[in-house]
Amino acid sequence: MNIVGLALKLLWRDWRAGELTLLLASLVIAVGTVTTVTLFVDRLQQALVAESATFLAADRVIRSGDPIDPEIIEYAESLGLQTSETLGFMSMVFSEDRARFSSVKAVDGDYPLRGRLIAGDEPFMRGYPVAAGPPPGELWLESRLFPSLDVLPGELIDVGVASFPATRVLIKEPDRGGGISNAGPRVLMNLADVPATEVVQPGSRLSYRYLFAGDWETLEVFSTWAAPKLGPEARMFGVKEGAEGIGEALDRGEKFLLLGSLLGVVLAGVAIALAAQRYSLRHYDHVAIMKTLGATPRRIDAVFIAIFVILGIVSALAGALIGLGMQAGVAAILSPYIPIELPPPTMRPVLLGLVTGFICLLSFALPPLLKLRAIEPLRVIRRDLGDPGISGSLTYGFALAGTLGLMWWYSQDLLLTLMIFSGAVVSLVLLSGVAFLMLRSGRAVGMQAGSAWRLALAGMQRRGRENTLQILVFGLAIMLLLILYLVRTALITEWQAQIPEDAPNHFAINVAPEDVAPIRSLFDDHGVESQPLYPMIRGRIITVNGESASERDRRIGERGEDAPGSSSGRNLTWSKVLPDDNQVVAGEWWPENYSGPPLVSLEKDLAYRNRLKVGDELVFSIQGIEIATRVANIRSVAWDNMQPNFYMIFAPGSLEEFPSTFMTSFYLPKDRKRFLNKLLRDFPTMTVIEIDALIEQVQRIIGQVTLAIELVLVLIMASGALVLLASVQASMDERMKQHAILRTLGAGRKLVLGSLLIEFCTLGLFAGLLATIGSEVTVFILETQLFELEYAVNPQLWVLGPVVGIVLIGAVGILATRRIVETPPAKVLGELA
């Protein structure tokens, strides 16, 4: 009979005898978990990217001050990408009595490619989604323009030399963004009407945006092709670069999901290793007998490798199917809670699951199976021969190499992989020492205790090496779960803190100095929460330490895309106190009553990119007057916090004499938006920017990332539980035997169960303690190095870890070994003989 036939026969007989159940279950669940997690993450990620794309109204955008080469658009269309074009410019728009400087955007019939345009019939009221922008010959105005131009929907508005009726209210455009640069109230018109207005003249400041949407690969092909063809004025960007405020959340979310998958793989690997170890142990006698019957070591190898490959194929396929089914189920159950439609799964995660299954099998299950070749036939006569001498380093080497390879493959990030991996290896080595010491001390305490205690602790110490290993495995599983839990909590807390429920959702700019006091009292009268009113003065740096700022900009040159140049015009402000959420990273903030020579505080990215440091002498040009200052400090700014933020803040006494306008931000709940009508009618010169829609969108996406994280946590927990079960199962035979002997010697049910419970709970306690120490250290490294979060010690962990350990392992252990007290001892001994 050929090897495969024999292997199949042996496998079938093993399956029938229940020898394969645990190994197969571990493999199937490993592949299943990885497939489920990666499939779901893949779909969610696709969905999130799609959702985030609504921030751009596209998947890719080329922004340029001049029209780009039409060839680029033609190429995109030839690839099957959707395209659209918009043109933005600032212009005065006129009603019969009033004029407003507005930000006009002209769009074609395909805009937007992603996200939805919301229009309404009445200012500041809820709108409805519309398929496209205004048709030729019509204008849509943002709500606040109606009161400030004092018009009603349907009335005529002049843009340049043309007149159009303002047919609808523009409630929301997907790619509006929150920047002050986009501050003017929006007028949306059709691109075809632009020539008629005659506002676009040579030298006009125009912003062309070319939008592209399509599948990721095609976009990549297109971007690679188009990037070198763009002029210096043009810039191409995608979702992550384009979506302020959520880019970071997405990035961290992805890292977390990745981390989750990695830990899932490790857990699955441990489960497989344990199950394979048990399978191999239980086959020592098989192999010894087969060898006495004349099976050569080479034949044993061939048979078991065949078994191994068949197992791999069966379990990987079953796991992948289960994974597909599971994630479909999860997606179906969660669909009411996921506000976006999940795109269909791709095959990549399935392939990932299959390959993972095989690599896990190869690195975790092959070494124990290879031990079988070294079994001596003499074992049939001398049962005390024990473990064959296959080198431990080979076994661990396989597992380590496999894990490392898988982690690298998953993350595509060698540094991250090495960081987590080396951390894990170091903690494992240290922890095994600690575990061993814990066991010893357990024995010392146990000696004075009652009978069940003594039995349990003596048993634990007798199997010292196995139990050290088991504590490590338990500890590792609990540690991974704690790590995921902690990082998740830290991330979510940070996100929620980033945009609290009542975060300012409106900006008010261009507030005249004489309006400051009345506006403040209007806010107070209507109970509107607002930030302080900051003066805002345009100005720019003209020299840095005596060198011309614009020449210096050219000299430094290599600033990243969109890096703020030092010589560009900026909004300046002054303040006695450091704004909320700002942190001084170099130098010192000035005292509140400062009254010396002019000082300035710089935002850290601006300072870094322009090589500016504390003590540099800057000369500003403000309204034609030169003012010499010194950099007093550099500060970090939380740009995501939806509050007035400034690149440059002056000390008190430097800017007061300049005429300025003021700005602030305030919070207005949805049902009080009509307040804006009053505000803008009373103060027509001020500009209000509504960012409530943007905030809502950010919160929704963060909600989705959070949901994805929770899901992954649950899935990983399931595989953690499996590891625990596999680990308990792996030690079953030994325990069964010991307790069967005890029972034949007359030990009662209570004593046996009691000693088992004590044994598992003690293992759980030690494992929990280890897990706590390990996860604190790992989370510290992860949060500070990977997620750039603030680390704080987690006191709750020191209770949670041990309690989880005791409860989980106690419960799993007793459930798995209950059979010991329920099976007649003779049967147990007979089976194990």
Next chain:
Amino acid sequence: MIKAKDLGKTVTTSEGQLTILKGIDLEIKESESVAIVGASGSGKTTLLSLLAGLDTPTTGQIFLGDYEITALDEEERAKVRSELVGFVFQSFQLLASLSAIENVMLPSELRGDSGAGDKAQELLERVGLGHRINHYPRQLSGGEQQRVAIARAFASSVDLLFADEPTGNLDTATGQHVIDLTFELNREFGTTLVLVTHDQRLAERCDRAIHLASGEITIPGMPPEVVSGTVV
């Protein structure tokens, strides 16, 4: 059929070197039945393992048929075992996950022979277990398990049968039945039988007995302390 020259086995323990066998010379002819007898710890099971090629001696040579197995590696020894040797053990050594017939088929399957099933069925019928071929070891009594083991030993048409205390785990009547069966089949197949036992009656049924004491071949009746310089 079997020849051993100056066979010795020494193992290293925590208390130093321990000599289990020393200066064993013997020859067993084809179709002969030989009992190896001696007290517990006299080294008889070790001698059997060495003769069967399950273990390697520290010194000396062993010839099985045309092979000098002491010059072979495990791979080659396994092939010799497959070709020449069958076993019956005190603890039966049936695979618990295999039914009676599957256990008997195993040697043929490992060799890749065809018709393993028919032959196994025939042998099981021959040992009186034709009605229990699909039973698992745990469903069989000790005597029945040993009969399955005997059927397995003869399933591969070997020239040599090694039996290690085949009745050690059985009561007298069952043991007697198993022994009768072994000798019957042994005669039928013309096998050379090497049997380890401390059952005097069983030893007497063999053509001759080799007596071991403290790891050396001795003459029955001679007190062990007379045997020179060996420690067990």
